[in-house]
Amino acid sequence: MIAAAAATILLVMKKPGNVRVMQQTLARSGYTGKMISGVAELQATLAEPLSPRLGIVDVTDFGSNGRQIHTIYTCLQERSIPFVVLSAPQALDLGNHSFAYGATNVLPKPIAKSALLQLIHGLAA
Amino acid sequence: MERLCTGVDGLDEILHGGLIPQRSYLIRGGPGRGKTTLGLHFLTAVDDSESALFIGFQEPEAQLHSNAASLGIDVSAVTFLSLAPDAQFFTEQQSYDVFAAADVEQQPLVEAIIQAVEHHHPTRVFVDSLSQLRFLSTDIFQYRKQVLSFLRYLTQRGATVLFSSESSRELPDDDLQFIADGVINLEADVSGPAIRISKMRGSSFRFGMHHMRVAGGGLKVFPRMIPASSRRAELQLQCWGTGVKKIDELLHGGLAASTVSLITGPSGIGKSTLAALFVAEAARRGERAAIFLFEEEIAFFLRRAKNLHLPLEEPFADGRISIEQVEPMRYLVDEFTMRVREQVEEADVKMVVLDSVTGFEIALGGEAVRERLHAFAKGLSRLGVTVLLINEIEAMTGEFRISEKSISYLSDNVIFLRYMEIDGMLKKAIGVLKKRLSGFDNRLHTFEIGPGAFKIGAPIHGLHGVLGGTPMPQDES
Numbered sequence: 253m254i255a256a257a258a259a260t261i262l263l264v265m266k267k268p269g270n271v272r273v274m275q276q277t278l279a280r281s282g283y284t285g286k287m288i289s290g291v292a293e294l295q296a297t298l299a300e301p302l303s304p305r306l307g308i309v310d311v312t313d314f315g316s317n318g319r320q321i322h323t324i325y326t327c328l329q330e331r332s333i334p335f336v337v338l339s340a341p342q343a344l345d346l347g348n349h350s351f352a353y354g355a356t357n358v359l360p361k362p363i364a365k366s367a368l369l370q371l372i373h374g375l376a377a
Numbered sequence: 378m379e380r381l382c383t384g385v386d387g388l389d390e391i392l393h394g395g396l397i398p399q400r401s402y403l404i405r406g407g408p409g410r411g412k413t414t415l416g417l418h419f420l421t422a423v424d425d426s427e428s429a430l431f432i433g434f435q436e437p438e439a440q441l442h443s444n445a446a447s448l449g450i451d452v453s454a455v456t457f458l459s460l461a462p463d464a465q466f467f468t469e470q471q472s473y474d475v476f477a478a479a480d481v482e483q484q485p486l487v488e489a490i491i492q493a494v495e496h497h498h499p500t501r502v503f504v505d506s507l508s509q510l511r512f513l514s515t516d517i518f519q520y521r522k523q524v525l526s527f528l529r530y531l532t533q534r535g536a537t538v539l540f541s542s543e544s545s546r547e548l549p550d551d552d553l554q555f556i557a558d559g560v561i562n563l564e565a566d567v568s569g570p571a572i573r574i575s576k577m578r579g580s581s582f583r584f585g586m587h588h589m590r591v592a593g594g595g596l597k598v599f600p601r602m603i604p605a606s607s608r609r610a611e612l613q614l615q616c617w618g619t620g621v622k623k624i625d626e627l628l629h630g631g632l633a634a635s636t637v638s639l640i641t642g643p644s645g646i647g648k649s650t651l652a653a654l655f656v657a658e659a660a661r662r663g664e665r666a667a668i669f670l671f672e673e674e675i676a677f678f679l680r681r682a683k684n685l686h687l688p689l690e691e692p693f694a695d696g697r698i699s700i701e702q703v704e705p706m707r708y709l710v711d712e713f714t715m716r717v718r719e720q721v722e723e724a725d726v727k728m729v730v731l732d733s734v735t736g737f738e739i740a741l742g743g744e745a746v747r748e749r750l751h752a753f754a755k756g757l758s759r760l761g762v763t764v765l766l767i768n769e770i771e772a773m774t775g776e777f778r779i780s781e782k783s784i785s786y787l788s789d790n791v792i793f794l795r796y797m798e799i800d801g802m803l804k805k806a807i808g809v810l811k812k813r814l815s816g817f818d819n820r821l822h823t824f825e826i827g828p829g830a831f832k833i834g835a836p837i838h839g840l841h842g843v844l845g846g847t848p849m850p851q852d853e854s
Contacts, residue, residue: 269473273481310475338475362477 259376260302262333264288264324265310274308281369283376291323298331305376307335311346312361325353334375338363378580381501381537384422385415387598387715388561391574391583396559398500400578401528401538403507403553406563410570411591412541415563416503417445418595419539420455423501429455430499430536432490434509437461448595458493460486460509479513486513490527494534502531504540507553521552528556563589568742568749569709572598588709599711602718604755617728617763619654620661623833626818627807631655632790633814634727635761637754639785641768642794646805647826649673651792652730652765653687654831659728660692666728667720668700671736675702684828699724705740710749713741717753721762729757733767734784751787758789789813794824797848806837 263274263285275285286304288294297304307328314321328335337350341360348358356375359368380395389395396402404412413436420429431452433441438457445452465471473481494502507524514520531538540557544550554560560576564586571586589598618624618631625631632638632655640648656666670678678700682689692698699720708716720726731737737750754764768784785791791810796803807824809817823834842848 265475267470267473269471270475272471273473273476276481277476340474361474362480363475365476365480 259305260284260286261372261376262286262288262294262297262304262307262328262335264294264307264335265338266290266313267310270310277365277369278372281372283372291320291327294324294327298327304333306372307333308338309335309350309355310338310361311350312338312340312343321350322353325350325355329354336368336371336375382422383415384418384420385596385598387587387589387600388415388572388596390600391572391587391598392577393581393583396537397579398537399532399535400558401532401540401556402559402561403550403557404539404541404561404563405544405550405554406541408543410563410565411589411596412563413441413444413505414448414450414591414596415561416505416539416541417441417448417450417452417455420501420503421450421452423454427500428497429501430493430497430503431455431457432493432502432504433457433459433461434504434506435461436505437463448591449593450595456493456497456499458489460489477515479515483513494531494536498534499531499536502536502538504538506541506543508541508543508548508550511548517552521556524553524556571711588711590709590712597712599709599715601711601749602714602752602756604752605759607759617655618658619651619831620658621654621831621833623822624651624654624807624831627809627822627833628790628792628812629815629817632763632765632812634763635758636789636814637758637764637766637787638790638792639766639768639788640792640794641770641785643770643796646794646796647824647831648767648769648794649678649732650681650685650687650826650831651794652732652767653678653682653685653689655763655765656698656728656730657682657687657689657692660697661688663697664727665696665724666698666730667717667724667726668698668730668732669717669737670700670702670732671740672733673702675700685826685831686828696724699726703736703740708741710741714749714753714756717757718760721757721760726762728763728765730765731767733769735769747784750784754787785811799848807833 261278261283263271265271266289271287278285286297288297309324311321334356337355337358338361339346339358344358344360350358357371379398381398382389382395383392404415406412420431423429431441438459441457442452510523511520514523528538542550542553554576558578562573562575564571564573566586569588570590572589573586574582583600583603585601587598587600589596615634616631617634640651642648656668659666679690679693689698693700717729721729734750754766757764766788788811790812793808793810795806797806805824806821808821809819820836822836825832839851841851
């Protein structure tokens with residue numbers, strides 16, 4: 253738990269409200285959530301001396317742009333950063349494709365906080 | 378039993394003194410019915426030893442202050458905990474879908490409430506509205522449990538809690554009604570907005586719909602008049618005459634005090650004039666009387682009285698007689714009856730004239746007010762007031778009926794006036810049909826109204842069918 257206190261989790265999502273509640277939830281468990289709203293920002297962040305433990309990608313925010321989401325997955329995979337994909341229940345097909353790019357889990361929104369935190373503890377520890 | 382005032386006098390009267398402290402009460406009603414206003418009244422009724430907390434999920438504090446000010450309610454002693462979303466929630470796109478609302482909102486909300494309660498130790502809490510918690514619960518069981526626990530938390534800390542709900546067909550609030558110790562419904566019937574108590578654990582209350590109004594000064598509740606179970610017997614010994622010897626002889630002295638009398642007859646026959654005779658005589662004896670005109674203007678009424686040499690102007694001027702012209706839609710029924718009751722009690726009015734029953738019904742809300750009229754007339758009579766109801770019959774002649782409104786049952790005395798056609802002439806007849814407390818002259822008499830007099834003629838002899846309006850000589854029957 254002490255090791256996880258400094259861990260950064262990349263929040264690859266665009267909706268400010270989602271980022272806010274994610275950051276609040278992560279902060280209460282000792283994580284830092286860093287918002288990443290697009291490919292360029294992800295690449296810039298990964299170039300920094302930062303060792304993100306985990307990525308949480310809301311695929312719904314990038315749903316119509318397959319190229320962009322493909323790049324995001326590739327970047328995370330190349331850096332060996334495990335990532336979890338969040339998807340709207342009606343677009344789970346889109347999320348399921350992410351398994352081919354190394355996603356550890358695809359979760360339908362809304363997610364139970366406790367379940368997400370349990371998963372994070374397992375992956376980011 | 379100790380009672381806590383609600384801040385609304387009329388509601389306290391309906392609740393037989395107010396709310397039982399440290400319990401929770403549900404205020405139900407559609408949008409704009411006055412739920413928040415009632416909550417504000419409740420909170421602002423604190424005395425120096427109390428503190429009040431408003432927990433709001435909908436309106437921001439500034440808006441609540443503004444609304445209260447516009448109603449003349451001083452909320453300076455109230456602490457507001459506004460849990461309503463601010464404008465940034467929209468402008469900064471703060472809505473979310475990664476977590477369920479219950480997962481995100483419940484904890485900070487509970488923490489904020491606990492903090493406010495522990496800090497202010499409120500004795501009065503208003504939650505507006507508890508329906509909001511429904512959206513933060515995962516299922517109905519959790520919601521019910523959460524509400525019960527929340528209310529218990531507040532009441533165990535010494536607070537009396539009022540909470541509102543927003544019920545609809547899709548989201549009924551039956552569960553909240555079961556949970557609450559009392560249920561106050563803000564409703565509306567055809568005669569206007571009304572308040573109704575449907576549940577009050579550990580206390581009796583006045584049943585039925587009671588009209589209410591939200592206006593300057595806030596919420597006003599007008600408890601419907603319930604006649605006292607007994608009347609003051611000594612008042613029945615008094616008798617009210619007209620000062621016209623022959624009319625008083627018909628009535629064997631006059632109308633007993635604190636009774637209800639129906640003066641019934643077709644349009645223009647002299648019902649109001651006859652009532653005015655009783656009023657003028659009461660004023661002459663130094664007593665106070667009140668006339669409520671639902672159809673005629675005061676000026677016309679007084680001019681007519683003057684033409685008939687009825688001395689009403691002077692007692693009207695010095696206050697022995699009050700005359701009010703009641704315009705349609707001005708009052709709610711219970712508002713009107715409360716106003717009359719207050720006038721009776723404050724000015725010691727001994728006689729009340731309602732002119733007319735039809736006007737009362739039309740001006741105050743239609744057919745639905747009949748039961749109110751009953752309670753009104755009986756209620757006044759048991760306060761010692763002599764009540765004269767003027768009742769117009771539509772049919773000028775034909776089958777005789779005391780009233781087309783089925784109200785004769787509530788009258789102790791009935792005086793009827795009839796037109797009759799004799800030899801191509803329209804004549805008038807007067808008779809007494811009923812007088813509960815004494816005998817009366819059961820003969821019909823002709824009468825005339827003219828300047829200076831209400832002249833009673835000789836008893837009608839040798840005719841039958843007078844009540845039908847077309848009398849025939851006895852020997853032709």
